[in-house]
Amino acid sequence: MIELVSDTAMVMAAGLGKRMRPLTATQPKPLVKVAGRHLIDHTLDALADAGVAKAVVNVHYLADALEAHVKPRKNPAVVISDERDLLLETGGGMVRAQGRLPDPFFCLNSDNVWLDGPRDVFHELSLGWDADRMDALLLVVRHHNAGNYRGQGDFYLDPVGRITRREPGRIAPYIYTGIQLVSHRLLRDAPEGKFSTNVLWERAIEEERLYGLVHTGEWFEVGTPQAIAPTEAALAER
Numbered sequence: 001m002i003e004l005v006s007d008t009a010m011v012m013a014a015g016l017g018k019r020m021r022p023l024t025a026t027q028p029k030p031l032v033k034v035a036g037r038h039l040i041d042h043t044l045d046a047l048a049d050a051g052v053a054k055a056v057v058n059v060h061y062l063a064d065a066l067e068a069h070v071k072p073r074k075n076p077a078v079v080i081s082d083e084r085d086l087l088l089e090t091g092g093g094m095v096r097a098q099g100r101l102p103d104p105f106f107c108l109n110s111d112n113v114w115l116d117g118p119r120d121v122f123h124e125l126s127l128g129w130d131a132d133r134m135d136a137l138l139l140v141v142r143h144h145n146a147g148n149y150r151g152q153g154d155f156y157l158d159p160v161g162r163i164t165r166r167e168p169g170r171i172a173p174y175i176y177t178g179i180q181l182v183s184h185r186l187l188r189d190a191p192e193g194k195f196s197t198n199v200l201w202e203r204a205i206e207e208e209r210l211y212g213l214v215h216t217g218e219w220f221e222v223g224t225p226q227a228i229a230p231t232e233a234a235l236a237e238r
């Protein structure tokens with residue numbers, strides 16, 4: 001039996017949800033419903049099913065509503081990382097919450113919808129984790145397993161899984177799912193205030209310590225209202 005390398009996940013839930021307007025005019029994006037469940041509940045339920053005991057959820061936009069929704073949960077137990085004063089983006093959000101996070105920790109977006117392969121994604125990441133070589137292990141997916149996705153991809157992987165960026169004007173075969181396993185080493189000497197995780201990833205790429213793991217199931221991009229109905233249809237079909 002594969003053991004999880006961490007019992008804690010950070011769930012990114014502080015964003016403004018601009019692409020999901022008008023649904024986010026009166027509610028935060030994580031509370032938008034897809035297939036009868038709030039987006040953040042898809043994420044938290046998956047953590048619970050995998051045995052991840054704690055979720056650190058950051059909040060900013062319409063924070064009171066989101067906090068009221070998640071705080072009663074016991075599985076996983078939810079801890080709030082408060083960004084009401086300043087939206088810190090993904091990198092700054094991880095740094096703000098670092099004291100509540102073990103080393104390593106899972107990190108995922110609150111608007112993810114996916115179907116697992118033979119194993120859940122958290123056990124898959126645990127199986128692929130190598131702390132001696134990796135600062136972060138990103139779950140990526142091929143285009144044909146990425147529902148609603150119309151972009152050009154994000155990354156290439158070399159034969160051992162090291163990540164490099166998509167080159168301008170080209171299609172990259174792998175798309176970042178918003179799910180990763182992160183070492184505290186990635187967060188060292190981080191900038192102050194708000195910044196993107198991309199800043200930390202770039203350094204890890206240069207040091208050959210950013211790796212990718214290919215998702216064996218399906219993943220759905222649910223970034224706009226128009227993506228909800230096809231996602232629900234695909235989930236119902238499967």
